[in-house]
Amino acid sequence: MAVVMLKIAELSRAILLPFIGIAIFLALWAVTANSIETSLGKFPGPVAVVSQFDNLYQEHITEREKAEAFYQRQETRNEARVANDPSYVAKVRAYTGKETFWDQIVTSLITVMSGFILAAIIAIPLGIWMGLSRSLQAAINPIIQIFKPVSPLAWLPLVTMVVSALYVSPDPLVSKSFINSMLTVTLCSVWPMIINTTIGVTSIDSDLINVSKVLRLSAITHVQKIVLPASIPMIFTGMRLSLGVAWMVLIAAEMLAQNPGLGKFVWDEFQNGSSDSLARIMAAVVVIGFIGFLLDRGILALQHWVSWDQ
């Protein structure tokens, strides 16, 4: 009997309480929203936001249909031109219409992951090296401490100017705006990963280090067999922190630099100032939060998978 009671209590904690929490939040939101009168109308409540999700989805469907028609028209036009001018090599051009909300989510995800992976490629090896070498740590630490708290908004103008000066190509593989956002994300998310990796490596149990010394492991084997497995938890803590930072930074960078993605969506809607704008921004806020949550869970799952593998 006691066991059953315990089970019920556990279950209610896991399901019922979060449910109650969300319900209270929604109720509070609906009530508060109703009493806030902005110059763009009432602040959107949960219902308005849900209906915007439907709208955004419908817009996406319509846009896809328009894209379909665009490609068909293009094909006919290309055929006509080839008939007229046989030397012409028909080319299929990408759809020129607007990016929908879902396209922008995908753009943001690709950008944040590229920036984050680039940061990880730099940060993890550097962190391991710093953890192994006290002198390197002493040399680089001040730089890290100074750059770590810099806001992405301060980096952005510099990144933009440097990219437009150095990334010159008549037919670029990826757009400048993508490079700008990605580098800004990298610059801001590289620091927590370096710091945590370094700490993870320096705090390895001295017994393990001694074992490695006794066995006379080569430097590479030492890192592979001793350092990495022992510092995985800290490396992942760094990665989780970094990815959180990266996601926040990306939205700000997209907003400020007008680079495609969710940040631009929010800014465009703010500029539109239509009566739906606030509800659409709120919808984007919910999506941004939800994606941030999923990204964090994703890293956690990755950590479990990696640890289990060991």
Added chain:
Amino acid sequence: MGKNMNWKISLTQQIKSLLLGVSIGASLCINTVSAEVGFPEKEELRFGFIKLTDMAPIAVAYEKGYFEEEGLYVTIEAQANWKVLLDGVIDGRLDGAHMLAGQPIAATIGYGTKAHIITPFSMDLNGNAITVSNDVWAKMKPHIAKQADGFPVHPIKADALKPVVEEFKAAGKPFNMGMVFPVSTHNYELRYWLAAGGIHPGFYAPHKGDTSGQIDAQALLSVTPPPQMPSTLEAGTINGYCVGEPWNQQAVFKGIGVPVVTDYEIWKDNPEKVFGITAEFAEKYPNTTIRLTRALIRAAKWLDDNNNANRPEAVKILSQSNYVGADYEVIANSMTGTFEYEKGDKRAVPDFNVFFRHHATYPYYSDAIWYLTQMRRWGQIEQDKSDDWYKDIAAKVYRPDIYAKAAQSLIDDKLIPAADFPDFSKETGFKAPQTHFIDNLVYDGSKPNAYINSFVIGLKQGDKL
């Protein structure tokens, strides 16, 4: 001796203007020879715009398939502000853009960023208004005559604002107003309206590094991006602004300000936006340039067809979130031939937005020269220039030759009748002396210096700061 010198100068001037006349005449003659326009050299284009209703020709050319019919695949992209937009065209990120008429001119003479920008297509006439905060409006009202129905008599002159500005000054408070860009139509219109009412809007002195435009100013003007005008007014940072639609009607809808005068009343049928491209682009891709001009002319015609019959559809297009994005009702308010001043005071202004009538799309040299005279008047051009200089610059920036080629091919294709265009064999590019200014001055584009000297407030020939 002095007499001799004068004679010499006037002779060189005459030769210069003769040469200019010949070159203009020659370019116009070539256009009358119709030739089929070849395939575009560059097919994938990226155009920038600012979220304003007068970007309509670009949106319509896209949505109605006019660009595609020319074999052009155009991506249309909203820009954060006029500076970002101009830089985009200069550095090639954008192939062309919806621009303030003053932008290509200022860029070409090197005020601000230096780059040779041209325009083959004038986008519209009118479309702006000046809005003041509710507070300022309440103070202006006692100085404005009333109609029988209780609403104020329009046009409202800045004379009614003058006591308010003086009140601010007496209280030691600055009277701030917003406009969208230092070389914007809005800046010159706001300055024109203020100065016509005896309020000094301030001089620029770029040679001394002063580009704030507030020297001797009674009303302090500064730049605010159009979409942020209403919120800046609401925050109290500015007391009024001059901007295009829908941002004046937005103030009425939000109940935060009152539009007092439209630019149609300041200068009837004034040229507003242009479509800007670099001279390099036009040279490198001549067919693309003509084709995009063709598409834009057709779009402009569609916008004005059958007495604005297509405007509701145009408003629907503009209210899409990727174009202007404001509510249908807000955009429709001005696009469909009415304008709401004070809440409830909705009046018919059929020509508030003109896209094609009155040869609105033809790039007149005299329009370019008007902007140059205002740049000189407020010190952005720091030194005296000869009348010929004004004409040379106008001919360098405004390109009716490209327009005429595009128009001629549209006539040949029987898409638009010849009667809808100016007579290209006779057109000089100078409009007959224009009246209908709020201060009743007459503007003759062929005599810019005489025009500059006719203003009460402003730099005149010989003045230097």
